[in-house]
Amino acid sequence: MPQLVDHYPEGFPRLAAEQNAWHTGSFFRAFGYLSKRLTRHIEGRVANLKDQLDELDATSDKHLKGLTAGQRRKAGEEYIPDACDIIMDELLEAEHHYC
Numbered sequence: 001m002p003q004l005v006d007h008y009p010e011g012f013p014r015l016a017a018e019q020n021a022w023h024t025g026s027f028f029r030a031f032g033y034l035s036k037r038l039t040r041h042i043e044g045r046v047a048n049l050k051d052q053l054d055e056l057d058a059t060s061d062k063h064l065k066g067l068t069a070g071q072r073r074k075a076g077e078e079y080i081p082d083a084c085d086i087i088m089d090e091l092l093e094a095e096h097h098y099c
Helices: 012-021 030-059 083-098
Strands: none
Touching: 012 030, 030 083
């Protein structure tokens, strides 16, 4: 590894440093370590949201078939998000940052 990464704590900080250590030859400052660290942060959040969604799916009524309150509401009804709506909104927000 061209750069010492041992001084970074184990886990996401070290992984980001290792990924950043491989020089690409670019002349521009890329904020590589921070970019990789942010990616790990977003991936961790998405994994947590996935676990929450899986738990909701496993415990929800079978007749709902995984539909959120927002998907089930009729035209003109007030939108009152349920837990699944909130998780899906957070996943969409994370996707915007990740992609």
